[in-house]
Amino acid sequence: MQILSTKLHVPESRENIVRRPGLLERMNLGAGRKLTLVSAPAGFGKTTVVSSWNAQGSLPIAWLSLDSADRDARRFLFHLVAAIRTVAPDIGSSMIGALESAPQINQEVVFTNLINEIDGMDGHCHLVLDDYHLIDNPHIDEGMSFLLDHLPGNLHLIIITREDPQLPLARLRARNQMVEIRAEDLRFNPDDAAAFFRANSDLDLSREDILALDQRTEGWVAGLQLAAISLHGRGDNREFIRAFTSNRRYIIDYLAEEVLDRQPGHLRDFLMKTSILDEFCASLCDALTGGTDGHHTLEILARKNLFLVPVDQECEWYRYHHLFADAMRNALTARRPEEPATLHRRASRWYAEHQRPHTAIRHALSAGDYQLAADLIEGFWGGMKSNYESGEWIGQVTALPEEIIRRYPVLCAGYGWVLLYQG
Secondary structure, eight states: OOOOGGGGOOOOOOTTSOOOHHHHHHHHHHTTSSEEEEEOOTTSOHHHHHHHHHHTOOSOEEEEEOOGGGGSHHHHHHHHHHHHHTTOTTSSHHHHHHHHHOSSOOHHHHHHHHHHHHHTSSSOEEEEEETGGGTOOHHHHHHHHHHHHTOOTTEEEEEEESSOOSSOHHHHHHTTOEEEEOHHHHSOOHHHHHHHHHHHOOOOOOHHHHHHHHHHHTTOHHHHHHHHHHHTTOSOHHHHHHHOOSOHHHHHHHIIIIIGGGSOHHHHHHHHHHTTOSSBOHHHHHHHHSOSOHHHHHHHHHHTTOSEEEOSTTSOOEEEOHHHHHHHHHHHHHHOTTHHHHHHHHHHHHHHHTTOHHHHHHHHHHTTOHHHHHHHHHHTHHHHHHTTOHHHHHHHHTTSOHHHHTTOHHHHHHHHHHHHHTO
16 A cells, blocks of 8 residues: 555645634643544635644644545555654554555554554654544544544643544533533634734725724635735725625635636636646646646745645645635536546546555546446456455445446456455
């Protein structure tokens, strides 16, 4: 199993962020307890708060950015150990070997060994699990509950999530072993909003305008970002601010209609087509758009600050801000309802050619192209079996209609073996 190194990068703290000493103090308070839970909906700046707090600290931090593929327990544990090894390289080498070679894994044994090795290391460290809501696996929750119950004193866990995890939060809360940072803590007050506009735009807004925007967005950071972009180049700020509301549906629609439609045609086309991707590089963008200028276009989007977020230090791979991607996908579906399936099919083929089976299969299923998905699932069976990824593989198989499965003998055989293996 290969380590995806970008999942282990600590996000850099930007220079123009709004300083919020109250939140940093809560983070400091949490560092003395078992768990800091940062739980709020999308767009509240959860990751920004943690990364800016980390930039001011002195303790080493192990960071793991989770994705939906980490629902597989083996993959999750593999990357969890790899993340800790970024700050403590001597820890977990035997566990990495066991996770790679053992036909079955005993999660409690892995966590027990990990706890013992961390307990014996010199110094303290923080472990951050970002986007934990994407896991959605009760077996992983059980393992993490075991870890929290027996957490060494020199390790502090920070979980960033859009929804509360199935962990013993009530017990931790009752024992004063957890600090929680919620949406109400992350909301910008009028002073924060004023500092945000000073640091991130050259808009000449009155205190009254800023107060109105803060009230209408209810301090939602992403809403203020969308408002700032939408206000640029307008002469009717007051009228716009009066119309602006905190309704997410309105904001997404407004972003699509106002920001998207203000872009030149080739950029508008590029944004909509690439919005189906969770992450993308220039080559992948070219595969979807049929062009050859993906690298140049990404440079333009970065300069225009169109919600483009680098996911690696080399700035080769990017993603869109989640709400911006939502808006672009909604626009694509509304304006070109037949096109998403074609784009998912192209993405599937690109990922298959670049030996990224999980993502290739997911895009084929998203395209509704069950024959392509079955071809890929059957073709990747051998490699996934040897990597002990049968759990994820069978989840992909069961997404296919049964009449499709029965057309593929090797697929049927693999399906039978996995069912037998699982009891």
